[in-house]
Amino acid sequence: MPPNQGVLTVGAADADTGTSAEIQYSLFGIGVEDFYMDANTGDMKTATVMDREETSSYKLIAQATDGGGLFCRSEVSVTLLDVNDNPPTFFYSQYLANVYENAAPKALLTRLQASDPDEGPNRTVVYSLIDSADGFFSIDPVSGVVVLERALDRETRDSYRIRIQASDRSGLQGALSSQVSYMVGHRSV
Structure with missing residues (x-):
């Protein structure tokens, strides 16, 4: 105000x-x-x-x-009543994960976390992928868990960078969001 x-x-x-x-x-x-x-x-x-x-x-x-x-x-x-004046922020500026080459599709890789100090729907964080590295990864919109969608092949590609967005559920007030990079390297078995 x-x-x-x-x-x-x-x-x-x-x-x-x-x-x-x-x-x-x-x-x-x-x-x-x-x-x-x-x-x-x-x-x-x-x-x-x-x-x-x-x-x-x-x-x-x-x-x-x-x-x-x-x-x-x-x-x-x-x-004071809440207004949507704060975007969600990730706990870390970058996330790293290592995945074994033989990891099965639907394997849970890691959980990303963001928080928003606003109240009500302005506080609820929704996660989404800005890019999924050609469909190799997905993210649960509620929990922030990154999921492997397709088998990885180290000989074809040894690392992936995906961008993840955390947005709030602000309704009519306009969603605020932040982004983070997520590096996935994989290891041979």
């Missing part, structure tokens, strides 16, 4: 008259520096860029003080 976004307006009434009835508003508590409260109107706005992954909620105190120094206080709870 950008700065200067309206959050809420607090209000108070005073039965006094004259300057004793003039109310000034203020805000207290941990994280108060992330907000601005207009002393005359009670309008509360964001003062900084807000990021739910850094601070997800605030418990603040709004105070209304009249011209005579009397005051009342009320708790203000602010909860």
